[in-house]
Amino acid sequence: MMNSALAAPAGVFVREGVAELKKSLRLPQFALPTIITPAVFYALFAVGMSGANAGAATYSLATFGVFAATGPALFGFGAGVAVERESGLIELKRVSPLPAGAYVTAKLVAAGAMAALALALIYGLAMFAGVRLAPDRWALLVLIHMLSAIPYALFGFAVGMRLGAKGAIASANAMYLGFSILGGLWMPITSLPVWIQKVAWITPSFHLGQLALSVIGMPSQGSTLAHLIGIGVITILAARLALTGWRRSPA
Amino acid sequence: MSRDEIAAVARLERVSKKLGGRLVLEDLSLDLRAGEVTALLGPNGAGKTTSVGVLTGRLAADGGKASIFGLDPSRPAARARMGVMLQSAGLPDVLTVRELVTLQSGYYRRPRDLARTMALAGLEGLESRRAGTLSGGQSRRLLYALAICGEPDLLVLDEPTTGLDHEARRGLWATVRDEADQGAAVLLTTHYLEEADALADRIVVINAGRIVADGSPASIKASVAGSTIRCRTELPDALLAALPTVRSVARSGAAATLLAGDGAAATRALLAADPHLFDLTVTAASLEDALDNLSTDHREAA
Numbered sequence A: 001m002m003n004s005a006l007a008a009p010a011g012v013f014v015r016e017g018v019a020e021l022k023k024s025l026r027l028p029q030f031a032l033p034t035i036i037t038p039a040v041f042y043a044l045f046a047v048g049m050s051g052a053n054a055g056a057a058t059y060s061l062a063t064f065g066v067f068a069a070t071g072p073a074l075f076g077f078g079a080g081v082a083v084e085r086e087s088g089l090i091e092l093k094r095v096s097p098l099p100a101g102a103y104v105t106a107k108l109v110a111a112g113a114m115a116a117l118a119l120a121l122i123y124g125l126a127m128f129a130g131v132r133l134a135p136d137r138w139a140l141l142v143l144i145h146m147l148s149a150i151p152y153a154l155f156g157f158a159v160g161m162r163l164g165a166k167g168a169i170a171s172a173n174a175m176y177l178g179f180s181i182l183g184g185l186w187m188p189i190t191s192l193p194v195w196i197q198k199v200a201w202i203t204p205s206f207h208l209g210q211l212a213l214s215v216i217g218m219p220s221q222g223s224t225l226a227h228l229i230g231i232g233v234i235t236i237l238a239a240r241l242a243l244t245g246w247r248r249s250p251a
Numbered sequence B: 001m002s003r004d005e006i007a008a009v010a011r012l013e014r015v016s017k018k019l020g021g022r023l024v025l026e027d028l029s030l031d032l033r034a035g036e037v038t039a040l041l042g043p044n045g046a047g048k049t050t051s052v053g054v055l056t057g058r059l060a061a062d063g064g065k066a067s068i069f070g071l072d073p074s075r076p077a078a079r080a081r082m083g084v085m086l087q088s089a090g091l092p093d094v095l096t097v098r099e100l101v102t103l104q105s106g107y108y109r110r111p112r113d114l115a116r117t118m119a120l121a122g123l124e125g126l127e128s129r130r131a132g133t134l135s136g137g138q139s140r141r142l143l144y145a146l147a148i149c150g151e152p153d154l155l156v157l158d159e160p161t162t163g164l165d166h167e168a169r170r171g172l173w174a175t176v177r178d179e180a181d182q183g184a185a186v187l188l189t190t191h192y193l194e195e196a197d198a199l200a201d202r203i204v205v206i207n208a209g210r211i212v213a214d215g216s217p218a219s220i221k222a223s224v225a226g227s228t229i230r231c232r233t234e235l236p237d238a239l240l241a242a243l244p245t246v247r248s249v250a251r252s253g254a255a256a257t258l259l260a261g262d263g264a265a266a267t268r269a270l271l272a273a274d275p276h277l278f279d280l281t282v283t284a285a286s287l288e289d290a291l292d293n294l295s296t297d298h299r300e301a302a
Helices: A002-007 A012-026 A028-048 A054-087 A089-094 A100-128 A135-162 A165-182 A194-202 A204-215 A224-248 B003-007 B048-055 B097-105 B114-121 B136-148 B166-181 B193-199 B217-223 B237-241 B263-273 B287-301
Strands: B008-019 B022-033 B037-041 B063-068 B082-085 B154-158 B185-190 B202-207 B210-215 B227-232 B246-252 B255-260 B278-284
Touching (some): A012 A028, A012 B097, A028 A100, A054 A089, A054 A100, A054 A204, A135 A165, A135 A224, A204 A224, B008 B185, B022 B037, B037 B166, B097 B114, B097 B136, B114 B166, B136 B166, B210 B217, B237 B255
Antiparallel strands (some): B227 B278
8 A cells, every 4th residue: 555655646446436427327328227226126016915004114125225235346347357357458557557456446436326326216105105214223224225336346356357247247136036036135035935035045136135124123033143144254255256357367 | 756766667576477377477577757758569468467566555475566756556546647548348238438538527627628638649530439430540549548648657559559540659759749848747558569669768568477578778789780681482480590690590481581690601601501592681670570489588598
């Protein structure tokens, strides 16, 4: 970090972040689907089909929020890195005086901003459907939702550094849909077959979804401690994969 | 800073590098000095881009050592006064020329004035264009602008004029020459001999990851002075290669190209050996021929 401070002027992180945000906003065709899809699903399945039942809308808010935060992390960040690696942009950043962390941080910030937009849409719908939560419950829920992006971003990044752009997008899709179904983000986990309920334990989405449910007092599976350990282990694994991917990528 | 360090801005010392189990660089040493343009010249796959990768800290050397300004190139501090133009770098389509050059300038402590960078790279009038709307040549000029915007003391250009038209190429040569005249050490990889000849103070020829020649453009030519003989003949290659002073033979169908140390002697022997020979031309060996010959010699030796 000492070297980084010496090499490039102050403010590179901010300027890099602003550039990433501009890129996301000027390419709405890429960012919009991951922002809007969760809100549309939430409106259809949780709010519409339950006949504006505030209980169902509240339950689904917890799990669809996790779904909303993970799209930008997987696609904007993970697949985005893969595309820019293939085009040679990362190489150009790596031979510049830019500190190695600045590019990655900037992309994370941009993905986080897109996740915040996706979440804002869902929260708006939830309030419209009559969901009422105490301020501290809201705060915890928002925190869990935003943090959900981290393991997904790491998985997306790990895959992005190893596979080409097409492979990364395909596997991001597989993780996006697979984790959502297996982790009980779309349908309550208890309504799924028993084998899926078992498989769910190895998905990040299950732990995040159950944590989100428990903080707003909705019925959830397993203990908070078990989910914290579960998501912790999965995040560490994802971070390792991301780091080794970053180190080996130039070859 | 000692005199020695001022002289050698960047250095590869007996560098070797394996990629995918294959030895791509072998015992490669190179010094880049302030105010000097060094051309790294060689056929495709010779290891030019890998050398650039090791020098710029993107690839770690398996053996030997790379340093820039006396530091390990993988440290950001070492890259603070370096500008690099890579062979291919897809810039974000949706950012404008001005935004990209401003962003890159912000990586450096004492960047050039933006207007000056634009002028040097020939980008005036294109500042508001998005990168995705630029032509191939304009994109190359933008990459060049990103390399020089920090007014670097070490400028590394990997095949900078690929895709440029003749006029743009000459324009770029002039600005690269200016960078060196202002004291920058410049490394240029190219497979354009004309480019190396026009621009470089020193040409380092590499083939199969090893240096096969190192000297001034004049000395590179002199070391392989001779003639190129082109003709159509039915004689087998082995017989052609055995003619007096012939260094190499290349053939496509009936058309043969010989490189000979003594053009007159080789031509006399050739005419005597094949009375049906036709389409004969004898020319002084160009730098390109010289390079082919050096590369071929090395392959035969290996």
